Amino acid sequence: MSNSTLVALPPNLAFNDASPEWMNKADNAWQLIAATLVGLQSVPGLIILYGGAVKKKWAVNSAFMALYAFACVLVCWVCWGYRLSFGSEFIPVWGKVNVALDQKYLLEQAFAGMFPNATMVFFQFVFAAITLILIAGALLGRMNFYAWMLFVPLWLTFSYTVGAFTIWSLNGWLATMGIIDYSGGYVIHLSSGVAGFTAAYWVGPRLTKDRERFPPNNIILMLAGAGLLWMGWTGFNGGDPYVASSDASLAVLNTHVCAATSLLTWLILDVAFFGKPSVIGAVQGMITGLVCITPAAGVVQGWAAIIMGVCSGSIPWFTMMVVHKKSELLQKVDDTMAVFHTHAVAGSLGGLLTGLFAQPHLNYLFYGKTVHYVGLFYGFHTGRVGAGFRQVGIQCLGIVFVVVLNVVVTSLVCLLVQLVVPLRMSEEDMEIGDEAAHGEEAYAIWGQGDRLENSRYSTYNDMEAPSKPTSSQVEMV
Secondary structure, rough: HHHHHHHOOOOOOOOOOOOOOOOOOOHHHHHHHHHHHHHHHHHHHHHHHHHHHHHHHHHHHHHHHHHHHHHHHHHHHHHHHHHHHHHHHEEEEEEEEOOOHHHHHHHHHOOOOOEEHHHHHHHHHHHHHHHHHHOOOOOOEOOOOOHHHHHHHHHHHHOOOOHHHHHHHOOOOHHHHHHOOOHHHHHHHHHHHHHHHHHHHHHHOHHHHHHHOOOOOOHHHHHHHHHHHHHHHHHHOOOOOOOOHHHHHHHHHHHHHHHHHHHHHHHHHHHHHHOOHHHHHHHHHHHHHHHHHHHOOOOOOOOHHHHHHHHHHHHHHHHHHHHHHHHHHHHHHHOOOOHHHHHHHHHHHHHHHHHHOOOHHHHHHOOOOOOOOHHHHHHHHOHHHHHHHHHHHHHHHHHHHHHHHHHHHHHHHHHHHOOOOOOOOOHHHHHHOHHHHHOOOOOOOOOOOOOOOOOOOOHHHOOOOOOOHHHOOOOOO
């Protein structure tokens, strides 16, 4: 067979200036789709989840905090954030400042995968954006929007980029040690959970009456957002092999199996202890399952995904329903959407369980290496016990690093912002909500779900007021 026959390709596969030899069109297409799915988790996913899950007077403010963060992060990301996170090494935990706007750079091959930097920049942006939006969940119902406008770029620059470089960059300190964080259990979920809780401490609590009664204004709308969040996780975990591979398929399946198992576990516990199946509790269980599997999605077997789902549906449930009520610190800090439990606790749990269940061959498919990446249980099975304990140790070190980083940096950012504008809205503005913050309201209707007075609908005044929510309905996400 002649050389000319060997290199002849159909026109749709032929190389040209727009499709260089190093680029795989299928991988590039999948990566862009995965990035879009993750973007949809935020816009409109978390926008409508937050907008429906809060009290009516905070619907606009809550949704707008998410929308603002998405836009602000993108501009910061291409101007300096991406290269700080994935560029040339400055120190072992941080990259060098540079832009990701130049045509020459954006059309070159990315640091991983067979697609251009432009695709990678967009893919990594949607992960950075959702991290800030998750933090917002802890601050809903009282944070000064102007303070949030300053918080977003500062926290992205000095916290997120450090965590991303350390754990995900090829030259990062923990990455070279062999930490396993398949898709962001540490970089996104543990970070957002700890940062959200820390920021909530500095911002202060909602009004007492809002803390005592904060009913969702639209549970159906909230469920629509939760559905987008769940389905969007197909791109969240399926996109991280940077290739349309069998490992990506496994990651997607494991993701949904763990989420479903966690939802059912949480639901069973709600019924067993509170006597009613709570749809809000089910959503919480879904989220903890998605978070827990994230660091492990493509490196564990299906049976491990089910075990992780049982753990993620029960342990965060216990910390939220039992530990929270007995802890003075947890009671003091007003974490509106309970991101500490659903993201910090579930993210840490996922990281630790990854250290136990990570399968060597699946790690090889993902990392292309066999030196590290051995779960403890497989270490016992294969005689590599030392490597298994080492993996668990690195996973624990990662948790400590992310917690310390986010407590310190988030505190410093809040203190810095406080010098410019108040972190918290005034008591008078918090009484009013959206109208005071933005001059807009979500619905042209009355009340906060209370009984109606002095209206043409007064015939409804004799109806019973809505019953109090179950324990799972007190906090959300």
